[in-house]
Amino acid sequence: MARHDGRSPDQLRPVKITRGWLPHAEGSVLVEFGATTVLCAASVQDSVPRWRRGSGLGWVTAEYAMLPRATNTRTDRESVRGKIGGRTHEISRLIGRSLRACVDYKALGENSIVLDCDVLRADGGTRTAAITGAYVALVDAVRWMRKRKMCPGDPLVDSVAAVSVGIVGDTPLLDLCYTEDVAAETDMNVVMTGSGEFVEVQGTAEGVPFARGTLDSLLDLATAGCVDLTRYQREALA
């Protein structure tokens, strides 16, 4: 099966990671997976949420959103509708959990880092691009903190990257763009550490339930994709 942009089934789209995109943020990254473009900002606060105070532990959280015209047709603003939709909530929580997997709260000290991931252009894989970019912004924020001696230790114990995989017309594909995502019978987002372990596995049968063998081949594909993304992250941070 030929992919409309000529990629092989196990090939990522061109990945571009631009650091320091925002002049004020402690860490900021414009990450591109093909046409998908996400602006990731890491903001440091020298305090933690109330339920965490006095624990000596830090916290990392994330908020995901889309600009109204990131998509094909205009989407109404959640601020105007007065509430956040289920999809936004779900992805914000996923990004937060994923990033926390590589953080040592004790070494972070009683500080918080908020990761804002705003999708400027959407073409599939916005949540995986967000996680992959947010990790780089997080590293920059941690470096900023360590330069100011805000952390008792090194809060980063690993790296984190994410990619989507799916079955389109019986073929397992890596890093789906929007049209592939719509066509996929099964859709999976996989978050992995740089050391090759799983942080999140979220597989959904969009149309037809999938067999264990399918699941296994998708996990293989995602594992390889995350290895590549980890390399891109390292190069960007070098």
Place this chain on the structure above:
Amino acid sequence: MARHDGRSPDQLRPVKITRGWLPHAEGSVLVEFGATTVLCAASVQDSVPRWRRGSGLGWVTAEYAMLPRATNTRTDRESVRGKIGGRTHEISRLIGRSLRACVDYKALGENSIVLDCDVLRADGGTRTAAITGAYVALVDAVRWMRKRKMCPGDPLVDSVAAVSVGIVGDTPLLDLCYTEDVAAETDMNVVMTGSGEFVEVQGTAEGVPFARGTLDSLLDLATAGCVDLTRYQREALA
């Protein structure tokens, strides 16, 4: 490792499925996984959401909620706070997607079924109990519709059940209760069809990322659990 209720690692809690718990609902089930108790109501509407009108296709959706004192300590009502939290949104969406996996929209005709899953008592596994019970309520609602000849065909193409699995102290456990869930390093919810295929796989590293081998053993455990739950569903519906 001994479980505090004496179960073996691959054993479900006692499952109880009581049909017809609500006098007015087209389908209703009180489902119990040990102390976890969820009231599942299926409400039939002879219309579909606006974006679906004129398509000849039906729709199935779900709403999940917890009573304030289902839990150890009281939780504020989302109606009083004026908005639905991320966790509630996420679980409602999961239940809806899971049930839709066994529905033939065309055979359902332009009708909707809403599945309300309200947790009366929470002791871990509320979302998996909800999915397992909601399927039985859905069957009753479909039978109610077919008696009234509302459906062009048989809308149910398979059954759906769900169970949680996790790693506690290196041991993979089936159907975690609340204290096990809190202690788990890795936590996975698996939704499967009666014919043994996957509908949803959601695995999360709560503390430590997990290796592929761990993932595989959890999937094995969940598969066996879903087979048992499918049998309980059939018995309840007989």
Place this chain on the structure above:
Amino acid sequence: MARHDGRSPDQLRPVKITRGWLPHAEGSVLVEFGATTVLCAASVQDSVPRWRRGSGLGWVTAEYAMLPRATNTRTDRESVRGKIGGRTHEISRLIGRSLRACVDYKALGENSIVLDCDVLRADGGTRTAAITGAYVALVDAVRWMRKRKMCPGDPLVDSVAAVSVGIVGDTPLLDLCYTEDVAAETDMNVVMTGSGEFVEVQGTAEGVPFARGTLDSLLDLATAGCVDLTRYQREALA
């Protein structure tokens, strides 16, 4: 006039009070007035609202809600609509005021008790069943507190029960079920103490305004009904 369930005009529906329905709540009761079923949970907090702090006095409050399919046709969730309706507000306030009538705030100490009354099945009289059940849950919560020596004295100075009465086709009826409630020209909810005094009297002319004589006969009927309910409460608590 014959009532459709064969009751005499001055007869209550079968009343069932099940204590300890929730494993975690300090007090909990499943109360049934015929088909009407309300789950009442009493939650103890060792603090009071801000405006009450430092006063040495306690506080009791209540929240009422209905599950979406407690009723004949599905009702949208107030959490999804994002706001609480007028009827819910009104009944929550009524329950709170009613229960506070039997509480000695000083003897309660600076503690709060929240009474959550969730209607699982609705067939008329949900607010009066809620008050009658909530009183029993309140007693259990107070016993729990006194065992832990949280209260400076005995906070319960009396008991409280409630019943609805109404005029249907010129006949005054006790404890209206849903179809009677809809048919009633006048509808009254009466809350009384165990010692036979009034806490709340709320009478409403649904169709035709009512004369003083009608009001008097309804009050007589309600008084007798509350005596019976008080006896059921005592038996349940024995």
Place this chain on the structure above:
Amino acid sequence: MARHDGRSPDQLRPVKITRGWLPHAEGSVLVEFGATTVLCAASVQDSVPRWRRGSGLGWVTAEYAMLPRATNTRTDRESVRGKIGGRTHEISRLIGRSLRACVDYKALGENSIVLDCDVLRADGGTRTAAITGAYVALVDAVRWMRKRKMCPGDPLVDSVAAVSVGIVGDTPLLDLCYTEDVAAETDMNVVMTGSGEFVEVQGTAEGVPFARGTLDSLLDLATAGCVDLTRYQREALA
């Protein structure tokens, strides 16, 4: 017991009813019960709510609110807080029900009247002043409609007035001002028709539950007060 403004226990405060206070409203009244001042506006719409369409019947509804500085200390605006409080909801519903008691929906035709009751100055009895004034505004709106031949018949079958009564230091008092209201052990709002029947009776034990005899004496007092208010309404409308 002497009342601080020299009234006898069964005496109303000075009542003033000014019609036509708003230049645009179909009916409008500034009603004063002593220092309590409520602006009542009746707005006519040639349509009914959706659930009423095609029935040939009209509808009457009410909304009550307080200006932030009507009270002793400033109250935050409900528009700023983003939601309507329980008290506001409750009183709006009471006013609507009370006014509907004197309306023949069929004679009104498929038209609606909204009664806006905004408290400009509050000194106790705002809801009873609102009902009493809103009736007069309603009459003016109905006259306006009949002049334009909008109604199939005469929609007003009776008049409606309301007054508060209460027990302060063992004495039953009519038409409580704010300081009396705060001191009252029992507090009752009574809505009656011009023909002397009850529309609403809402009695609440603020401190001590009350005996049947107390209830009877309060009802007597309120009945006399409503007779006086009905006369004031007639004079204002003459």
Place this chain on the structure above:
Amino acid sequence: MARHDGRSPDQLRPVKITRGWLPHAEGSVLVEFGATTVLCAASVQDSVPRWRRGSGLGWVTAEYAMLPRATNTRTDRESVRGKIGGRTHEISRLIGRSLRACVDYKALGENSIVLDCDVLRADGGTRTAAITGAYVALVDAVRWMRKRKMCPGDPLVDSVAAVSVGIVGDTPLLDLCYTEDVAAETDMNVVMTGSGEFVEVQGTAEGVPFARGTLDSLLDLATAGCVDLTRYQREALA
């Protein structure tokens, strides 16, 4: 061009300023610009918003709103809709900024004054009437504070008044009423101090963009109008 109320183009409507309209407010004014009637209440608080605490400086803020039937046709309440509209927000902010222009925060001490401006009757120029009346209420509140020695100095450094001007059919007009406002091609609100300087200039081309010469003539007209309004304020305060 003749104005429908016979005014000359540079003539204000009759202005009436009634002080002490609310019995409880520290300052209150009913201000009338022709048929436009605004109730302005100044509420003193012996605290400041959190971001201002410990600064030794005071704060002045304002909230503007319209009663639902102040206008020709009924407007829905913002409290019922659950949010404040853009126009309300904008005018509240304008009133606050305007009044703050004549306040010395240091002399005010760490106290706040809230100015509530509620439009009872609207016939154009509600925001300018609100500013003009709110200034007088502010003076009364400050006098009340100074009598109680709450302020370290005299917080009022000048007076503030406001007026609208606009071009209707090529003629610059002062103090537009509603029908003129609707017909205006250009519309400007000008806020000035008693000493003749500008606090706010807000000009909007409703239909056709305007030339510099037009702008100049409108500013001349507004300047003269504010001189008159300042005189009315002084007379009211004498």
Place this chain on the structure above:
Amino acid sequence: MARHDGRSPDQLRPVKITRGWLPHAEGSVLVEFGATTVLCAASVQDSVPRWRRGSGLGWVTAEYAMLPRATNTRTDRESVRGKIGGRTHEISRLIGRSLRACVDYKALGENSIVLDCDVLRADGGTRTAAITGAYVALVDAVRWMRKRKMCPGDPLVDSVAAVSVGIVGDTPLLDLCYTEDVAAETDMNVVMTGSGEFVEVQGTAEGVPFARGTLDSLLDLATAGCVDLTRYQREALA
């Protein structure tokens, strides 16, 4: 007075207008005034708001927002807070009014254009950059429509640009950056057409009220600035 970036008082910051930044939007522009960066998207809809239907006239509206980390310190999301703030409302309304000043609704036909202006990086002048960029996006959207023959005529009758001016330490400055904006005693935003007339003039005395002479000199400065911006727009569109 030297400006910290070396500009002369009457000099704009470097202006950059990048068209076609979003692949899906009918018109889109990334506009930069120095470090201030705003993404402007124009979305075409072949319908108009309800109040406009059947009129044959089109409509143009705008929504303004800031990304959370566009600013020095992180700002909470309005979607998370559940409501839009006053400043956002005010600026959205200003942008909409400004753009409508150059539109012929009849030539637009019954179509709408929504202009989304999202601030990616904020350094003062975000609303004026938004207006200036939105005009270019609007032109592209109109060209897109005309190519598809959606418009009965040419909907653009002029161009629109905007700039801020202010007094800092007695010197009138053009196009204030953030630090200048904070230091300004008087602050004015001016919107002008390409033909040199005024669309909006909004002047605010931040600290000290300003004299007529100051106002005049600021208007001169803004007029010159808008001439330059109009030229940049033309070059970008060439």
